[in-house]
Amino acid sequence: MTDVVFTFEVHQPHRLRRKLFWEGKVFRRLGKEQLFDYYFDNEGDREIFRRAARKCYFPSNQILLDLIDRTKHDHKSVKVAFSVSGVFLEQCEMFDKDTLETFKQLAKSGNAEFLDQTYYHSIASLYPEKDEFIEQVQMHRQTIRDLLGYTPSVFENTELLYNNTIAKTVEDMGYKGIYTEGIEKILGEKSPNHLYTPKGSKKIRVLLRNYKLTDDVGFRFSARWWPEWPLTAEKYAKWLANTKGEVINIFPDYETFGEHHWPETGIHDFLKHMPLKILEYEHLKMVTPSEAVERHASMGEIDVPESEMTVSWADIARDSTGWLGNVMQWAYYTTLRRLEPLAKESGDAEWLRLWRDFQTSDHLYYMFTAGGGPGEVHSYFSPYESPMDAFVVAQTLINDFEARLRAAILTANEPFLFHTGVGKQYYTGTMAWSLKGFVNAAETVNAKALEFHIGNGDFESWAKCSLKDDELAAKLAEIKAAEKKGQALRRAIVNAAKKRFTTLKAQVQAATKQF
Numbered sequence: 001m002t003d004v005v006f007t008f009e010v011h012q013p014h015r016l017r018r019k020l021f022w023e024g025k026v027f028r029r030l031g032k033e034q035l036f037d038y039y040f041d042n043e044g045d046r047e048i049f050r051r052a053a054r055k056c057y058f059p060s061n062q063i064l065l066d067l068i069d070r071t072k073h074d075h076k077s078v079k080v081a082f083s084v085s086g087v088f089l090e091q092c093e094m095f096d097k098d099t100l101e102t103f104k105q106l107a108k109s110g111n112a113e114f115l116d117q118t119y120y121h122s123i124a125s126l127y128p129e130k131d132e133f134i135e136q137v138q139m140h141r142q143t144i145r146d147l148l149g150y151t152p153s154v155f156e157n158t159e160l161l162y163n164n165t166i167a168k169t170v171e172d173m174g175y176k177g178i179y180t181e182g183i184e185k186i187l188g189e190k191s192p193n194h195l196y197t198p199k200g201s202k203k204i205r206v207l208l209r210n211y212k213l214t215d216d217v218g219f220r221f222s223a224r225w226w227p228e229w230p231l232t233a234e235k236y237a238k239w240l241a242n243t244k245g246e247v248i249n250i251f252p253d254y255e256t257f258g259e260h261h262w263p264e265t266g267i268h269d270f271l272k273h274m275p276l277k278i279l280e281y282e283h284l285k286m287v288t289p290s291e292a293v294e295r296h297a298s299m300g301e302i303d304v305p306e307s308e309m310t311v312s313w314a315d316i317a318r319d320s321t322g323w324l325g326n327v328m329q330w331a332y333y334t335t336l337r338r339l340e341p342l343a344k345e346s347g348d349a350e351w352l353r354l355w356r357d358f359q360t361s362d363h364l365y366y367m368f369t370a371g372g373g374p375g376e377v378h379s380y381f382s383p384y385e386s387p388m389d390a391f392v393v394a395q396t397l398i399n400d401f402e403a404r405l406r407a408a409i410l411t412a413n414e415p416f417l418f419h420t421g422v423g424k425q426y427y428t429g430t431m432a433w434s435l436k437g438f439v440n441a442a443e444t445v446n447a448k449a450l451e452f453h454i455g456n457g458d459f460e461s462w463a464k465c466s467l468k469d470d471e472l473a474a475k476l477a478e479i480k481a482a483e484k485k486g487q488a489l490r491r492a493i494v495n496a497a498k499k500r501f502t503t504l505k506a507q508v509q510a511a512t513k514q515f
Helices: 032-039 042-071 086-095 097-109 131-148 164-172 211-218 233-241 267-279 289-295 327-345 349-358 361-365 372-381 387-409 435-444 447-456 458-465 470-482 486-512
Strands: 002-010 080-084 112-114 154-156 177-181 195-198 205-209 247-250 284-286 298-302 411-419 427-434
Touching: 002 233, 002 289, 032 349, 032 387, 042 086, 042 097, 042 267, 080 097, 086 097, 086 131, 097 112, 097 131, 131 164, 154 289, 164 177, 164 195, 177 289, 205 247, 205 289, 211 233, 211 247, 233 267, 233 284, 247 289, 267 284, 327 349, 327 361, 327 387, 327 427, 327 435, 349 387, 387 411, 387 427, 387 435, 387 486, 411 435, 411 447, 411 458, 427 435, 435 486, 447 458, 447 470, 447 486, 458 470, 470 486
Parallel strands: 002 080, 002 247, 002 284, 080 112, 154 177, 177 205, 195 298
Antiparallel strands: 195 205, 411 427
């Protein structure tokens, strides 16, 4: 028996406003609550989403619901899976709740599995530290539970980005399966139509996308130059029946069905008939990803070292260069990374949300500069005239955001690292990049660190040299002279820093009227 697993990628980004830089409208005086609509093109997103819902999501979901209902009492039934980004679900709630309702119906059917991914469809898994990646996955898991009533057990990283470290991180989070691309450079002579174990992991299994059979539908279905055109449900089912292996993973973009290939091509008829044709073969069975993991043992180890060859499903290279392949992409990525401690130190949900919306991988994808077939694919998805235009827009807006964030939390020139003594071994793991962060840290850090630094005059020096705040430095010098210890010292430092932050924040607000 060969298991056939159909999984669909469902994602729409919050697209950036493209004309703010050219119209001279950046660094405007705005309230924080206005910034999302200022940075992101809700009008354009609404138009694209509603078109995709009309042509793809709603009719395709209805076809699958009908197939599931038709076969649910048979000994073999239609089963599918979805990997739906958090920002897509946000747009469902913003623009078309009827579409969201059809996904809820699929979740309730019992024959549709939902995978986890990063909430913001980001490349946070490639960050050196995995904290942000883990937080976004946890956000996504909770959203799938809240909106769809489903708890995922299989993971699909953004654009199938994968290496050993990502796999181990996902395993440690409790997932039993993870998807990636079934490409020759990680498989060698092995077949993609089996389950494998990541090097360095024990329990989690790797499900490999059969990219050739997937691309026959995703890219070539309506290509009249293709020798196999027209692709019929009967022909495709026969190809699957003749494919050797235990598990065949077909994993296209869901927009394949009505958006990339318009309804006039017959793509919806293909979707309607193809699952039934598959089930006509005695040795083929449609299962969900988690069922495949339960049903089959690992056929060996897959080794994808983080330092050598992160893989994905993008372009011919099928690596990370679709997002980090040129200096523009690296510049934007570096800005994103630099803002992480500031956004999190703000302690403000809206600043954090905005920073995370800037992380969506599409912004980097549009900056791809290679030519040929991959360049044509990137251009097809991009709303920009050129990769350079995409970079100018994204970098300008994130710089605008950075300026506002730095002003809001009163960022220092250099961070303050809290130690309890001299030497790396005494570092507490706590640092502050801003006066706001200093207040938060002083409230919780080991009191020994406060005593150590106040005694050395470190707080006073940081306030004067990095914050450029002589008034706070003078107040901290007074606290030092008072020779307070323990919690009394903590209260004195926190009160002084908090009072100064409130005063300076009010001055910034009065001067700029931005926040």
